[in-house]
Amino acid sequence: MSHIGSGRRWWVAAVLLLAGMVMGERWASPCPVTAQDGRRTFTDLQDREARRRAVEELGRSGDERQVTPLVEALRGDRDFLVRSAAAEALGNLKSELGLPALTAALDDISPDVRAAAALALARLGRPAAIPRLRQRLQDAEPLVRSAAAQALGKLGDAQSLPELVNCLSDAEPEVRTSATEALGALGRREAVEPLLRMLGDSNLYVRSRAAMALGMLGDPRAIPAVSELLLDKERTVRASAAEALGRLRDRQAVPPLLEALRDREAAVRQNAAFALGKIGDETAADALVDALRDEDARVRARAVDALGALAVPRTLDAIVDSLRDGDALVRTLAVQALGNFKDDRATEALVQTLAADDALLRRRAVESLAKIGDARTLPAIQTALGDANPAVRASAVVALPRIGGSQALPALLTAFQSDDAALRSTAAFALARLGSEEAFVGVVEAVGRMAFDDVLNRRTAIVGFFNALPESPLRLQGLVASPDALRRRGALLGLMVVTVPPAATGTFLEALADSDPEVRRAALAALARTDPARFAEATAQRLAAEPDPAVRVEWLSRLTEPRGTPPALAETLRGLAREDVAPEVRQAAVAALDRLRLPRVILPSPSRTLPAVANVAPLPGPELPPSLTVPLPPAPLPPASATPAPTVAANEAPSTAPALLPTTTASAPPSRRMPTVVILPSPSRSLPAIANVAPPLGPELPPSIAGSLPLPPPPPDSPQPAPAAPLPVVAANEAPSTPPDPLPTTTASAPPSRPTLAQPTPVLPSPTASATVRESTAPGPAPGLVPPSGPPETATLPATPAASPTAAVRPASPTGPTPRPAPRATAAGKVSSTAVAARRLPLRRLPEARTAPVWVSPGRTLPAGSLSADDRVTRNEAQVMDYLERLVAAQLAFRMASGGRFASLAELQQQERELEAPFVDQDYVFALYVTEATAFGPADFFVLATPRLAGLTGRRAFYVDASGIIRSSDAGQPWLPAARQWAPVRSRSAG
Secondary structure, three states: OOOOOHHHHHHHHHHHHHHHHHHHHHHHOOOOOOHHHHHOOHHHOOOHHHHHHHHHHHHHHOOHHHHHHHHHHHHHOOOHHHHHHHHHHHHHHOOHHHHHHHHHHOOOOOHHHHHHHHHHHHHHOOHHHHHHHHHHOOOOOHHHHHHHHHHHHHHOOHHHHHHHHHHOOOOOHHHHHHHHHHHHHHOOHHHHHHHHHHOOOOOHHHHHHHHHHHHHHOOHHHHHHHHHHHHOOOHHHHHHHHHHHHHHOOHHHHHHHHHHOOOOOHHHHHHHHHHHHHHOOHHHHHHHHHHOOOOOHHHHHHHHHHHHHHOOHHHHHHHHHHHHOOOHHHHHHHHHHHOOOOOHHHHHHHHHHOOOOOHHHHHHHHHHHHHHOOHHHHHHHHHHOOOOOHHHHHHHHHHHHHHHHHHHHHHHHHHHOOOOHHHHHHHHHHHHHHOOHHHHHHHHHHHHHOOHHHHHHOHHHHHHHHHHOOOHHHHHHHHHOOOOHHHHHHHHHHHHHHOOOOOOHHHHHHHOOOOOHHHHHHHHHHHHHHOHHHHHHHHHHHHHHOOOHHHHHHHHHOOOOOOOOOHHHHHHHHHHHHHOOOHHHHHHHHHHHHHOOOOOOOOOOOOOOOOOOOOOOOOOOOOOOHHHOOOOOOOOOOOOOOOOOOOOOOOOOOOOOOOOOOOOOOOOOOOOOOOEEEEEOOOOOOOOOOOOOOOOOOOOOOHHHOOOOOOOOOOOOOOOOOOOOOOOOOOOOOOOOOOOOOOOOOOOOOOOOOOOOOOOOOOOOOOOOEEEEEOOOOOOOEOOOEOOOOOOOOOOOOOOOOOOOOOOOOOOOOOOOOOOOOOEEOOOOOEEOOOOOOOOOOOOOOOOOOOOOOOOOOOOOOOOOOOOHHHHHHHHHHHHHHHHHHHHHHHHHHHHHHOOOOOOHHHHHHHOHHHOHHHHOOOEEEEEEEEOOEOOEOOEEEEEEEEOOEOOOEOEEEEEEOOOOOEEEEOOOOOOHHHOOOEEOOOHHHO
């Protein structure tokens, strides 16, 4: 570039640098890829990195349906990195559907793909792949041979022992290391001699893995050779040798381990202390006490743990002093070590530790006191039931039966009725561990005190207790016959949640006749939940005989299933709606009829195609005083040629020419036609009425049978009539019990009302418009069935010239006046008045304006009751901490019940339904990780809760593990938990 000027050279260099930066950014920050990309053909993703990340996403999905695209990627992708990722993803899915593809991938041209396929086959755990894996031990690539050896060791194929021994002489250290680990995993004593030869290998990793493998085999022949490795020049080899000697657990290794306890490397001293604790030789106690003053906290922790395993009395004071160590792990292990000493000094130190600030220390102190089992510490354990940490409370519940025995029964029953779900479950297991008759009866009585909904909500704890004891259903059956009503109720509810329906149906049916109403209520609730069909039959047969109205109401409220309703049940409910003396029972019966979709009244089929209108025969009422009658001028008589139109009742054929209803009419001027209004008294409110059934919408009625119209309420200044005696109401299509007299009517003239848009004015062919009006009663609990109680009322029509806006007027017809028909004769021979009403469909007026949606901009004031951003973040973080505390307590309860392991998400949700919601919450994302117990450590778990939108749904991420300590960090820190700065959360109100 000598021919280019200096300025131009700088310009070209800048352009090339910019282009390189753009390409590098594009390569380092590709577009996000989700599992949905894997459902497409992988050839659509041109970028190799995008295809690889899509494959990895499918492998993490855990969905077996994603095997097909992964198999396609493994077989047909052009890039070996994508094929390797596909093999690893198939191994993560652990689906047998991927076995053929992975077996075929052992012949891939790429060694990376073959090695990934071998390791994936090991994760599948299928023995069918063992022959092909043995062939890969002769592969030309050391990477493939090493992967095949590891896979055979994980599959536990003892027949592969000769091939693996041959791999110990492989030229590559990587292959020898994998073969050594595989021989240790097989656990065959035939591998001891070959492994002893590998202790002198030139590669430090081969020597280290050989020592560990010999420790796993547990053969004492390896002790001298492994002890010599404690003097190896490599720190890794010396540490592995010390750990292997601890696994061998032979006293021959104590002297070399005591020397290793003074090694210059902390890792070697730590493993030496661990090995001495495993061997359990008391001669090492003094050296371990000296190790408590080591500068490295891990060495002190291993030393105090080993002293606890030895439990030598002269070392107790040194362990108590370790409670004041500056490292939390040392203090925790010291508390655990004190649980192995049956000494008052250890007990006193543990009781004092119950007041420590560290929740993990308090929990370990409770567990150590339970291990000691001193009954004098029972008050301190009962105090721990009120601890702020749920894990401490759960540990106290577990410790109570081990310390106090039957004396702890009251405290355990109190914990069994707690609102904390994890505490209830733990208390149920602790009560079952007692196994006494007093504990069984106490739990039954506790269940008997619970409400029915509480029994359902606490079903997990109740079922856990009864299932942990043998023959619980038979014992509950015996308590049903107990003279104590509380025990009978608790036994019934216990049978409801324990037995499989309909095993206890007979017991529930017998309990419906119990003398105690609470027992009967529990029996009917249990029967309705377990056997709805038998419950409906029992309702039809026994409900009417139930003496308690409250029980009848609850009985009716349990009728919720409309399918399979027996015919007798409908008649029983209608009878209760008409005849029961308690108004709340009548109301409940009407509601039950509606829920079961049963008709309230059954009408006979009509003989004509007329709308079904309830024919209510008016009953004789009191004579109105003269002060309430309005004098009207005499009305003109109808012409002789006019024939009165008959009034036809609903579902009834028209009768022959009936007599006219005696009324008092008034004549109106031609310019103002006045209606004739008949005022009927209100029915008695103390009797059930089932006649007011709304008829179905039918065709327009002829003028001769036009219905009555409503009368507006009287004005305040109108005279009030004298109170009338209650009158019975006759059901639809039913004749009155006593022949009534013709109803006296009062005729009043009023100006015609104005027609409205909602109800058009019907036109009748009569010069004098008439309408029969009855006063509408106040709405009761069940309209049309149970009228409200109270004295009857009489409405009067004010004789004022003002027009009524609600009264409908029938104007005159040009054909002349139409006389009213006479009352028809009843079956008894008496004459009764009838009023026929036609149902109208009122027009609905359109709203004048519709409410527009209100948009709230960020700058506007928030509506009342809404949360601000800060309030929402505070609420979310407080809920997360509460949930994490409950989850730790649930994990502890599961660990106590399962023997040391922790629960997965599915097992937690099965144990406690309340723990499911946060995993699907929209504001925080929860991730639960569980590790099984191994030879290198106990089982553990941890939960990571991160805000879905950092800053909006939460500002902090939360972390909790088996220690029970909730820690938080800023949500903007790196996503890896190990890379975050975690700080303990001391109070839930701090966030």
